Amino acid sequence: MRLVVIGNGMAGVRAVEEILARGGGERFDITIFGDEPYGNYNRIMLSEVLAGNEPEDAIFLNGLAWYEENGITLRAGVRVRRVNPFARKVYSDDRGVTRYDKLIIATGSVPYVPDIPGMRVAERGFHQGVFTFRTIDDTRNMLRYAKGHRRAVVIGGGLLGLEAARGLQNHGLDITLVHAGGHLMNQQLDAQAGAVLKRAVERLGIRVELNARTSAVEGTEKVTGIGLADGRSIDCDMVVVAAGIRPNAELARASGLVVERGVVVDDQMRAVDEPDIYAVGECAQHRGKVYGVVAPLWEQARVLADHITGADPAAAYHGSRVATKLKVAGVNVAAMGVAGPEREDDEFVVFAEPSRGTYKSVVVRDGRLIGATLVGDVDKVAFLSQTFDQGLPLPEERVRLLFDLGGPSAETSVAELSDDAQVCNCNGVSKRTLVETVRGGVRSVTGVAAKTRAGKGCGSCRSLVEQIVDWAAGGAAEVDPSANWYVPGVPLAKPELMAEIRARGLKSVSAVFATLAPGGAEDARSKMGLASLLRVMWAEEYVDERDARFINDRVHANIQRDGTFSVVPQMKGGCTTPDQLRRIADVADKYRVPLVKVTGGQRIDLLGVRKEDLPAVWADLGMPSGYAYGKSFRTVKTCVGTDFCRYGLGDSTALGIALESTYQGLEGPGKMKLAVTGCPRNCAEAYVKDVGVVAVEGGRWEIYVGGAAGAHVRKGDLLATVATPEEVVTLTGRFLQYYRENANWLERTYAFVPRVGADHVRAVVVDDAEGIAERLDRDVQAAVAAYRDPWLEGRDPATPGQFRPALPLIEVR
Numbered sequence: 001m002r003l004v005v006i007g008n009g010m011a012g013v014r015a016v017e018e019i020l021a022r023g024g025g026e027r028f029d030i031t032i033f034g035d036e037p038y039g040n041y042n043r044i045m046l047s048e049v050l051a052g053n054e055p056e057d058a059i060f061l062n063g064l065a066w067y068e069e070n071g072i073t074l075r076a077g078v079r080v081r082r083v084n085p086f087a088r089k090v091y092s093d094d095r096g097v098t099r100y101d102k103l104i105i106a107t108g109s110v111p112y113v114p115d116i117p118g119m120r121v122a123e124r125g126f127h128q129g130v131f132t133f134r135t136i137d138d139t140r141n142m143l144r145y146a147k148g149h150r151r152a153v154v155i156g157g158g159l160l161g162l163e164a165a166r167g168l169q170n171h172g173l174d175i176t177l178v179h180a181g182g183h184l185m186n187q188q189l190d191a192q193a194g195a196v197l198k199r200a201v202e203r204l205g206i207r208v209e210l211n212a213r214t215s216a217v218e219g220t221e222k223v224t225g226i227g228l229a230d231g232r233s234i235d236c237d238m239v240v241v242a243a244g245i246r247p248n249a250e251l252a253r254a255s256g257l258v259v260e261r262g263v264v265v266d267d268q269m270r271a272v273d274e275p276d277i278y279a280v281g282e283c284a285q286h287r288g289k290v291y292g293v294v295a296p297l298w299e300q301a302r303v304l305a306d307h308i309t310g311a312d313p314a315a316a317y318h319g320s321r322v323a324t325k326l327k328v329a330g331v332n333v334a335a336m337g338v339a340g341p342e343r344e345d346d347e348f349v350v351f352a353e354p355s356r357g358t359y360k361s362v363v364v365r366d367g368r369l370i371g372a373t374l375v376g377d378v379d380k381v382a383f384l385s386q387t388f389d390q391g392l393p394l395p396e397e398r399v400r401l402l403f404d405l406g407g408p409s410a411e412t413s414v415a416e417l418s419d420d421a422q423v424c425n426c427n428g429v430s431k432r433t434l435v436e437t438v439r440g441g442v443r444s445v446t447g448v449a450a451k452t453r454a455g456k457g458c459g460s461c462r463s464l465v466e467q468i469v470d471w472a473a474g475g476a477a478e479v480d481p482s483a484n485w486y487v488p489g490v491p492l493a494k495p496e497l498m499a500e501i502r503a504r505g506l507k508s509v510s511a512v513f514a515t516l517a518p519g520g521a522e523d524a525r526s527k528m529g530l531a532s533l534l535r536v537m538w539a540e541e542y543v544d545e546r547d548a549r550f551i552n553d554r555v556h557a558n559i560q561r562d563g564t565f566s567v568v569p570q571m572k573g574g575c576t577t578p579d580q581l582r583r584i585a586d587v588a589d590k591y592r593v594p595l596v597k598v599t600g601g602q603r604i605d606l607l608g609v610r611k612e613d614l615p616a617v618w619a620d621l622g623m624p625s626g627y628a629y630g631k632s633f634r635t636v637k638t639c640v641g642t643d644f645c646r647y648g649l650g651d652s653t654a655l656g657i658a659l660e661s662t663y664q665g666l667e668g669p670g671k672m673k674l675a676v677t678g679c680p681r682n683c684a685e686a687y688v689k690d691v692g693v694v695a696v697e698g699g700r701w702e703i704y705v706g707g708a709a710g711a712h713v714r715k716g717d718l719l720a721t722v723a724t725p726e727e728v729v730t731l732t733g734r735f736l737q738y739y740r741e742n743a744n745w746l747e748r749t750y751a752f753v754p755r756v757g758a759d760h761v762r763a764v765v766v767d768d769a770e771g772i773a774e775r776l777d778r779d780v781q782a783a784v785a786a787y788r789d790p791w792l793e794g795r796d797p798a799t800p801g802q803f804r805p806a807l808p809l810i811e812v813r
């Protein structure tokens with residue numbers, strides 16, 4: 001029997017997965033059409049891709065192998081134009097005609113774009129600089145355009161508009177959110193909650209215009225602004241329209257199916273009067289309702305699969321209760337059901353503290369929760385979602401719905417949760433699936449998540465997933481053994497792995513795989529970590545294999561979002577010379593470098609260099625790389641210290657240069673950023689570096705380790721106070737070597753130091769409690785001796801004059 005699916009999106013493919021789970025692979029010869037030229041991906045996660053939080057490849061749900069393994073013909077990039085229900089044929093854009101016995105329409109939605117003058121250009125589609133937000137291509141186009149522009153207007157203050165606004169803001173754009181409604185997220189929130197949300201959004205630096213109707217998109221060549229109905233204009237370089245969605249049902253309408261807002265379906269998801277045609281997802285209209293979130297489509301897909309495979313011909317869909325969560329970092333909003341009382345006897349409990357950005361409310365009808373809104377504080381979201389989905393009985397004191405007053409404990413609520421309860425809304429995973437996976441032998445949270453995808457959407461259910469796995473495993477959830485492996489492809493923790501490598505003398509990545517990986521299998525995800533470890537262990541003896549390197553390491557430059565590279569010449573201690581500056585300027589001119597930028601680490605970044613120009617750029621620069629790309633020792637930031645500063649207690653610049661000269665390029669599990677500052681005024685921010693050195697009274701130096709001022713902010717722990725710069729250089733090297741040997745792959749010092757304990761680090765590195773200090777010094781010196789500037793290797797050694805530093809170096813023993 002031939003099953004044809006139109007739409008390779010979340011609903012269509014989910015329906016096919018459910019059909020396969022019911023043995024449908026035997027009964028159906030399946031073809032899926034999708035007009036996007038990709039496999040099946042999690043559309044929800046596009047917000048994270050836009051925000052730069054997830055790479056594109058992390059959002060794919062089924063790779064091409066899945067289609068092949070299941071004997072499914074995927075027609076990616078092929079649009080279906082028309083269906084002939086009488087002849088049971090679909091006609092596609094490639095002039096193909098495909099016959100079907102059963103057909104599923106899962107064409108999703110299209111963005112609603114109001115007909116505003118200037119929005120479109122005759123015969124060209126959208127005006128240059130106007131975007132919608134629905135597909136991977138939309139997301140890519142926005143990211144590309146955002147790169148060269150400064151100001152964006154997002155039209156629409158709903159979930160999608162807010163996520164688009166924040167996503168673009170993450171790329172440095174100045175954002176105005178223009179919303180026609182009187183308050184943000186007016187579909188889900190009441191005016192009071194909307195006002196709290198507005199304040200939170202404005203605190204992020206996003207301007208919000210309410211009651212603002214866009215009347216024109218301005219600009220002749222490209223967008224230059226938008227006009228509002230009240231006569232005002234807002235200047236901008238790009239416009240994102242997130243004004244709502246419409247079911248994509250034109251194809252069905254043109255094919256003679258009954259379409260109102262969406263394709264009208266019955267409780268078995270069958271199109272009216274068409275027993276062999278089903279519709280599922282956002283294009284379907286059930287009992288007058290169309291849905292714009294994923295949770296309903298999981299339920300619809302199950303019913304459809306039960307029916308089409310005959311697994312349960314009586315299965316029926318009765319509609320869904322919907323909950324939504326905003327995926328904007330720093331602004332927590334969760335809403336479910338109705339926003340306020342609708343009947344006279346509805347109970348409405350509200351707590352609002354606008355100055356702290358908190359609003360919570362619940363609506364109760366006949367002892368059941370029919371709505372809840374949480375803005376700011378969303379601690380109770382898991383409990384409220386379960387109560388809402390399951391219609392669970394409510395505590396007598398309704399305030400317990402909003403606050404933990406010794407309310408139902410996690411264990412009770414997990415045990416009470418019915419098997420059908422949907423735990424992960426983004427991926428439609430029920431408690432039953434989680435419990436069965438645990439009973440099937442997968443007893444770790446990571447294992448269960450990998451198998452079911454639970455927790456891999458917006459992430460808000462992760463703690464509930466953990467609780468359920470633990471509960472299902474009788475309180476004995478296993479820690480996934482692979483969680484301790486140094487790399488996923490070799491089943492050994494770091495100390496055992498190092499011992500094996502040493503005992504067997506394995507000096508290349510391929511030798512490690514051949515000897516220690518199960519079946520000798522090579523694993524791409526493990527290569528970088530292994531290459532790094534081998535370099536740490538073998539220094540000069542390490543056998544380099546190019547394919548074990550990440551792109552940045554292969555070309556010694558930092559790959560940027562648009563595929564160009566950034567080149568950062570080394571500038572020890574932030575010092576440079578007129579000659580170096582001249583060369584940098586000449587290179588920037590010659591290779592038309594679009595952006596020359598001073599970095600936070602006191603270097604000059606040449607951004608936008610084409611890959612093919614990289615060797616010539618480096619050759620013309622004639623300077624070593626500043627390691628802006630690697631998991632390695634990067635930079636030593638310095639203040640001006642004694643030479644010029646009135647407060648300086650120590651020569652921070654010279655010490656910074658000495659440190660950088662000694663340890664440049666040193667490989668590590670994560671990047672290593674250092675700073676030396678000439679007095680506790682801390683102009684070089686040494687307290688928040690992997691290693692920070694501060695000159696103090698009496699000619700002494702304090703050494704701090706494990707600091708960070710990136711996504712994590714942490715003040716480093718004091719490792720030691722020493723009397724000479726030489727001791728600083730030695731202890732820094734010893735600490736770095738200890739970190740290199742003992743940290744997990746990609747674990748920065750700010751995680752490593754608290755994990756092993758600052759006292760322990762001090763005991764080993766300073767007091768030599770384990771008797772390994774001398775060996776650590778020796779090994780780090782071996783690594784130092786093995787240093788080769790990767791851009792100069794293969795050519796004659798650099799001339800000594802090329803890197804003459806601006807200040808005299810401290811002699812290093």
Ligand SMILES: Cc1cc2nc3c(=O)[nH]c(=O)nc-3n(C[C@H](O)[C@H](O)[C@H](O)COP(=O)(O)OP(=O)(O)OC[C@H]3O[C@@H](n4cnc5c(N)ncnc54)[C@H](O)[C@@H]3O)c2cc1C
Pocket residue numbers: 006007008009010011012033034035036042043044045046047078079080081106107108109133134135160248251280281282283291292293294295297325327426458
């Ligand atoms: C940026 C973004 C963030 C979101 N965040 C959330 C969230 O946090 N929570 C939530 O629940 N929901 C969220 N959603 C909504 C969610 O993605 C949708 O509810 C879900 O994708 C609907 O699934 P679907 O299969 O019906 O439609 P889609 O996933 O859109 O799939 C339809 C597919 O059919 C294809 N198609 C259409 N017409 C044809 C044709 N004629 N021929 C061939 N192929 C065709 C389309 O190209 C598309 O690939 C978000 C949506 C977006 C865009």
Ligand code: SF4
Pocket residue numbers: 639640641642645646647648649652677678679680681682683684
């Ligand atoms: S840290 Fe101290 S020595 Fe260095 S520049 Fe600042 S004030 Fe001067």
